[in-house]
Amino acid sequence: MKVWLGALLVVIGIVLGAVLVEVGPRVAAPYLPEALQGKVEVVEGEVIRKQREPDRLLITVVTPRGAILATFKRMIAEVDLLVGDGDTLTLALRRFEPFVEDPAIRSVKKRVPGASAPSGSAGLKP
16 A cells, blocks of 8 residues: 555656646746846837737737737736837747747837837837
8 A cells, every 4th residue: 555655646746846847937937036037038029919808918019030929818907008009018038939928028118109110110229
């Protein structure tokens, strides 16, 4: 009977370890200092579309490297109020990807009313 209990504890430990490796960084990252979070890539781009859904907020950001679809499932109302179409959004990402979930927002630069972006630059400054 003790052999089965030991084997069960080993299996539970392996499963728990795998879950913590996958989920742990996402849960703990907001509470860790930047030095412990690992390398962060800062990406800046213009918000070209924002879509609010009941359980998430979708924001399309065009950057010099390509487009990013950011999905926010936490703090939906706050991000919706802060970010608008045409704003310049700075995101902190673990790596550049076309689809990101709940990225950290470093800054939001509001679009100046009446100012038009030069064609082909997507409103980004060189």
